[in-house]
Amino acid sequence: MEYRLKKENHDFWVERLKKNQERQVCTNDIAFDDVEDNEILKRIEDDKSILEIGCGNGVLYSKIAQKLKSFDYLGTDFVKDLVDVCSKKSNSDKHNFIQQDMTDITSSSFEKKYDFIISKRAIQNVLEQDLQIQTIENLGSFLKDDGLMVLVESSADAQKRLNLARKKYDLHEIIPPFHNLFFDDERLKNHEFKSIKLVEISPFASDFYYITRLIYARYAKEFLKEKTNYDHPLEKIANSMSENQHTKDFSQIQTYIFKKK
Numbered sequence: 001m002e003y004r005l006k007k008e009n010h011d012f013w014v015e016r017l018k019k020n021q022e023r024q025v026c027t028n029d030i031a032f033d034d035v036e037d038n039e040i041l042k043r044i045e046d047d048k049s050i051l052e053i054g055c056g057n058g059v060l061y062s063k064i065a066q067k068l069k070s071f072d073y074l075g076t077d078f079v080k081d082l083v084d085v086c087s088k089k090s091n092s093d094k095h096n097f098i099q100q101d102m103t104d105i106t107s108s109s110f111e112k113k114y115d116f117i118i119s120k121r122a123i124q125n126v127l128e129q130d131l132q133i134q135t136i137e138n139l140g141s142f143l144k145d146d147g148l149m150v151l152v153e154s155s156a157d158a159q160k161r162l163n164l165a166r167k168k169y170d171l172h173e174i175i176p177p178f179h180n181l182f183f184d185d186e187r188l189k190n191h192e193f194k195s196i197k198l199v200e201i202s203p204f205a206s207d208f209y210y211i212t213r214l215i216y217a218r219y220a221k222e223f224l225k226e227k228t229n230y231d232h233p234l235e236k237i238a239n240s241m242s243e244n245q246h247t248k249d250f251s252q253i254q255t256y257i258f259k260k261k
């Protein structure tokens, strides 16, 4: 489907593949990327089938292949060059990789249903809310009856709360990059999906964002008089806070979990 800035979005990912080393094609923050991946890895199991939306250059795919002994996998992405890189990481004939725009997925796109449908900051690239929801709906028709859809995506609601707190300390507003439209949690919670239901939104990164975007941001601005950087010890502490969250409101990235109705 056509949607706002689709070509620019596609070209943005092509450029990132050209300019960055492998681990930084799909993120600038490698340490936090590991935390995001764990949100998906901890929920998937051996001897099941996995459909990944936006497989990119296969950072998550490689970790799945390390964790599981045996699994069926279909990796999809709308950037052909990324799909090619991802597929080169595989040596299993049970793993397939195709170029596929997620907004073009229809009830006939795939031949079978999956135990797990996963994405990591992929659906938020679709810059229209109705189309994001329609895409999740269409994906739902490929989920097995006891399957799980695990989407690690950004939340506009959490970002708003974060910005409100930042404002009190004169920290600038965080604005999503041009190629992202963060999820509208209330809309997702209230939307009546045909075949799936949203069963949980897990704010697994609330402490991480609280520490990095509030505490460390204040420390850097008010005391260190420097810009924040991903190598600072407070970033490392924040990264270690992924179990047993002490806060819940600031998880700019969350895990959205859907099951079959």
Ligand SMILES: C[S@@+](CC[C@H](N)C(=O)[O-])C[C@H]1O[C@@H](n2cnc3c(N)ncnc32)[C@H](O)[C@@H]1O
Pocket: 009, 013, 026, 027, 053, 054, 055, 056, 057, 058, 059, 060, 061, 076, 077, 078, 079, 082, 100, 101, 102, 103, 120, 121, 122, 123, 125, 126
């Ligand atoms: C954050 S990256 C995902 C990273 C990857 N899963 C990994 O393990 O690092 C988001 C991916 O979504 C893909 N993407 C963006 N819009 C898409 C669309 N309309 N259809 C399919 N893939 C899309 C991008 O090409 C990019 O590879």
